[in-house]
Amino acid sequence: MAMKKSSIKNNSYTYGFHKLEKSSFKTPLGINEKIVKAISAYKNESLWMKEFRLRALNIFEKKKMPSFGPDLSKLNFDKLCFYNSPSNNKFRKWSDVPKDILDTYNKIGVPEAERKFLAGVEAQYDSEVIYSNLKNHWEKLGVIFTDMDTAVKEYPELVKEYLGTLVPVDDNKFSALNSAVWSGGSFIYVPKGISVPIPLQAYFRINAKAVGQFERTIIIAEEGSFVHYIEGCSAPIYTNDSLHAAVVEVFVKKGARVRYTSIQNWSGSVYNLVTKRMQIEENGIGEWVDGNLGSKVNMKYPALVLKGKGAHGELLSLAYAGKNQYQDTGGKAIHLAPNTTSILISKSVSRSGGRASYRGLVKIAKGAKGSKSHVRCDALLLDDKSRSDTYPVNDVQEQDVTLGHEASVSKVGEEQLFYLMSRGLNEIQATSLIVNGFIEPIVKELPLEYAVELNRLINLSMEGAIA
Amino acid sequence: MKNIIIKKNENLVLPVIWSGKEKEVNYDIKLTGVNSSLTLLMLLLGKKEDKVKIQVNVDHQVIETKSRIIVKGIVDDSANVDFNGLVRIEKGAKGSNTWLSANLLLLSDSAEGRAVPALEILENDVKAGHATTIGKINDAELFYLMSRGLSKAKATDLIVRGFLNGFLDYEK
Numbered sequence: 011m012a013m014k015k016s017s018i019k020n021n022s023y024t025y026g027f028h029k030l031e032k033s034s035f036k037t038p039l040g041i042n043e044k045i046v047k048a049i050s051a052y053k054n055e056s057l058w059m060k061e062f063r064l065r066a067l068n069i070f071e072k073k074k075m076p077s078f079g080p081d082l083s084k085l086n087f088d089k090l091c092f093y094n095s096p097s098n099n100k101f102r103k104w105s106d107v108p109k110d111i112l113d114t115y116n117k118i119g120v121p122e123a124e125r126k127f128l129a130g131v132e133a134q135y136d137s138e139v140i141y142s143n144l145k146n147h148w149e150k151l152g153v154i155f156t157d158m159d160t161a162v163k164e165y166p167e168l169v170k171e172y173l174g175t176l177v178p179v180d181d182n183k184f185s186a187l188n189s190a191v192w193s194g195g196s197f198i199y200v201p202k203g204i205s206v207p208i209p210l211q212a213y214f215r216i217n218a219k220a221v222g223q224f225e226r227t228i229i230i231a232e233e234g235s236f237v238h239y240i241e242g243c244s245a246p247i248y249t250n251d252s253l254h255a256a257v258v259e260v261f262v263k264k265g266a267r268v269r270y271t272s273i274q275n276w277s278g279s280v281y282n283l284v285t286k287r288m289q290i291e292e293n294g295i296g297e298w299v300d301g302n303l304g305s306k307v308n309m310k311y312p313a314l315v316l317k318g319k320g321a322h323g324e325l326l327s328l329a330y331a332g333k334n335q336y337q338d339t340g341g342k343a344i345h346l347a348p349n350t351t352s353i354l355i356s357k358s359v360s361r362s363g364g365r366a367s368y369r370g371l372v373k374i375a376k377g378a379k380g381s382k383s384h385v386r387c388d389a390l391l392l393d394d395k396s397r398s399d400t401y402p403v404n405d406v407q408e409q410d411v412t413l414g415h416e417a418s419v420s421k422v423g424e425e426q427l428f429y430l431m432s433r434g435l436n437e438i439q440a441t442s443l444i445v446n447g448f449i450e451p452i453v454k455e456l457p458l459e460y461a462v463e464l465n466r467l468i469n470l471s472m473e474g475a476i477a
Numbered sequence: 478m479k480n481i482i483i484k485k486n487e488n489l490v491l492p493v494i495w496s497g498k499e500k501e502v503n504y505d506i507k508l509t510g511v512n513s514s515l516t517l518l519m520l521l522l523g524k525k526e527d528k529v530k531i532q533v534n535v536d537h538q539v540i541e542t543k544s545r546i547i548v549k550g551i552v553d554d555s556a557n558v559d560f561n562g563l564v565r566i567e568k569g570a571k572g573s574n575t576w577l578s579a580n581l582l583l584l585s586d587s588a589e590g591r592a593v594p595a596l597e598i599l600e601n602d603v604k605a606g607h608a609t610t611i612g613k614i615n616d617a618e619l620f621y622l623m624s625r626g627l628s629k630a631k632a633t634d635l636i637v638r639g640f641l642n643g644f645l646d647y648e649k
Contacts, residue, residue: 391601394568400596406611409583415594415609421601 040088043067046190049093053193058170059162066179066189073183079338079369080307085281090253092191092224148206153237154199155210158226161197168199172228176259176287176315184255184283188224195225195256200235200266209238209271209457225256231266231294238269240457252280254305260288260296264318267295273460275304278334282308292318292347299455301464302329302339311369313342316350316381327356328452330468331364331396340369340387340401345378345411356387357449360396367399372415376407385415390448392422392441442468478503483542485510493519497527497556504533508542508573515544518644521581523556523588530559537566537573537603548579549641552588559591564607568599577607582614582640584633 035052037045046067050060075082148155154165162169179189200206231237254276262268268288276282282305290296298312314323329337343352358366368387389398400417422444430440445468446453453461483489487510495502506515515535523529535544550558564575581590594607614636622632 389598391598394571394601396601398596398598400607401593402595402607402609403591403593404609404611405591406581406583407589409586409588409613411583411612413609413611415592415607417594417596417607419596419598419603419605421603 035093037091037093039091041067041070041090041092041187041191045092049191049193052093053159055162056166058166062173062179063190063192066186069180070183070186070190073180073186075183076309079309079367080336082281082283082307085253093193151204151206152199152201153204153206154197156197158195158197158228159193161228165197165199168230169197169228172230172259172261173226174259176261176289177257177285181285185257185285188226188255188257188285192224192226192257194223195227195258196229196239196241197227198229198237198239200229200231200237202232203234204232205236206238209240211240223252223254223256227256227258229258229260229268229270231260231262231268233263234265235263236267238271240271240460241273252276254280254282254284256284256286258284258286260286262288262290262294262296262321264292265294266291267297269297269299270312271299271456271460273301273303273456273464274308274310276308277304278306280305282310284310286310286312287315288313288323289315289317290321290323293320294318295322295324297324298326298341299452300325300327300339300341301452301456301460302327302337303464304335305337306334307336307338309338311340311342311371313344314352316343316345316352316378317347319347319349321347321350323350323352325352325354325356326452326455327354327368328449329356329358329366329368331358331360331366333362333364335364337364337366338369339367340371342371343373343383344371345374345381345383347378349380350378351381352383354383354385354387355451356385357452358387358389358398359392359445359449360389360398361392363393363395365397365399367401368417370402371405372403372413373405374408374411374413378408379410381408381410382412383414385417387417388448389417389419390422390445391419392445478505481506483508483510483513483515486512488514488516490516491518493517494522495520495529495531496522497524497529500529502529502531505536506534506544507536507538508544509538510542511539512541513539514542515546517544517546519546519548520641520644521548521550521552521558521560523550523558524553525556526554527556529557531561533560533562535562535564535575535577537564537570537575539567539570541572542570543574544576546575546577547644548592549644550579550581550590551584551637551641552581552590553584555585555587557589557591561593561595562607563595563597564605565597566600566603566605570600571602573600574604575606579609580640580643581609581611582637583612584614584637 037048046063050063177185179186260268288296296314300312302308316323323343325341327339327341329339331337341354356368360366372383374381391398398419402415404413404415406413426444427440446465453464548560552558560579562577564577566573577594579592579594590611592609594609596605598605618636619632
């Protein structure tokens with residue numbers, strides 16, 4: 011069979027539109043003590059938070075850039091804006107949201123999604139959570155679902171107890187940066203024995219040119235509780251590089267279960283450097299479902315810290331690297347207690363010169379007897395310009411364990427293509443079908459609206475990929 | 478560091494045994510000729526306080542090259558094995574094929590193993606795979622053999638032999 015040579019068209023970014031900025035407060039470019047103080051003062055924060063930020067700034071300045079993975083030397087902190095708020099108001103209802111912001115959400119389909127699936131939306135526009143709509147019955151159950159700024163004011167003791175305990179300020183340069191200039195993000199507290207039946211969802215969007223986004227999210231699931239949190243990002247196109255550096259800390263108490271679903275679809279100029287960690291206590295279950303479609307450079311390795319006996323962690327990771335994209339993703343499972351189990355599954359697709367790397371760590375500490383870990387990572391290379399790497403670290407300090415790792419790198423099989431095309435599909439349809447089939451094990455775990463959007467995105471990008 | 482270059486139509490079978498002497502074992506192997514192949518069979522036998530760091534780099538530079546890197550380790554007592562493999566398939570090395578596997582069997586409670594089987598693939602018309610296992614002897618297998626009348630030592634011996642026999646059917 012004669013295969014046509016693939017050629018690459020420059021696709022315009024599917025959701026690449028952005029509204030005029032309507033900022034009410036914006037710091038000058040760069041980061042220093044004055045700017046951090048200004049952010050804290052603007053937010054009317056108490057002294058402890060201001061001191062937390064200043065201490066973090068000090069650590070940020072001393073910390074070195076990561077020594078592995080993508081080149082971050084083009085990231086210029088002096089040319090970034092570290093705080094930018096679109097509005098001083100917070101909105102309880104969609105009808106109160108300014109029209110230009112609402113338009114943007116309409117195009118992405120958030121209101122429809124809410125009608126069908128979501129009982130509450132936390133929307134972040136620039137650096138401020140502007141919309142918050144919580145169902146009353148959750149409040150009656152004692153579930154707290156709010157933005158982080160509000161949490162710091164209304165539940166300072168709870169925030170103090172957990173903030174920075176799982177991802178310490180000095181964990182890495184970007185966790186320190188986030189601690190210094192953080193803004194927005196979600197705060198979730200689920201009391202003992204409470205199961206939240208409908209996913210809690212946040213929708214992030216950055217709109218101001220070269221603005222950095224530094225959400226801080228904390229989820230606390232008390233004993234025997236359950237919550238599913240969904241976070242999705244879709245960003246407009248900028249010419250300047252933009253930075254996104256979030257920190258997420260999830261606490262899964264005894265017998266509790268938390269699922270954290272995250273779809274990252276930043277535009278092609280964004281550096282996405284995120285630290286996400288989940289601590290799972292006795293017999294708890296923690297799950298990361300992590301989709302990485304956008305951004306220029308993405309470094310994200312959600313971690314599972316299996317701290318209590320019988321704790322179970324899962325990671326499903328999907329990376330899609332297109333033209334000029336470097337997806338450096340993966341995950342970590344750290345087994346600290348006996349009979350803990352983890353499953354890490356990663357799928358990556360590289361196309362049009364994109365580079366996808368899996369960087370993983372499984373560590374089984376001394377004493378974590380009877381622990382089991384299974385890692386599987388598969389990569390699909392769609393053309394001869396692209397690249398795929400796998401850097402899996404498997405570190406075992408305990409004898410009584412089972413650890414397995416397997417991986418494969420492949421291209422779209424000519425036999426598969428030939429079969430589908432002999433059944434009447436054209437090459438684009440056939441390739442799309444194969445790619446969608448390849449990522450299906452992860453997509454099936456996504457909420458419906460995300461799965462639909464993902465399939466559409468894959469089909470769209472294939473149309474540009476094959477002439 | 479041992480540097481090896483494999484030329485056109487050359488098929489190199491390289492057996493390596495480590496039994497505790499060296500602190501470091503390093504190989505840098507380049508497949509520079511069309512239709513060249515490498516089979517690296519590495520047997521690691523660690524006991525007492527033996528400690529080793531192994532680095533194996535394999536670079537597929539041209540089309541139609543093939544590599545098989547099979548590492549089997551028996552780690553006993555307080556031994557510590559750290560295996561780092563990196564196979565790179567360069568852009569344009571079409572039709573290349575690699576398989577990198579590392580299996581470490583921990584025989585004692587204080588034995589430790591670390592395995593990093595890394596791949597860097599810059600060409601899509603290739604086959605590449607890797608696999609790792611680290612763990613102890615399967616309790617169910619041990620129980621089965623002992624229920625058939627073998628002593629624990631005898632059963633363990635049989636399982637270890639079976640584990641190492643896997644060497645001979647590396648062709649995958």
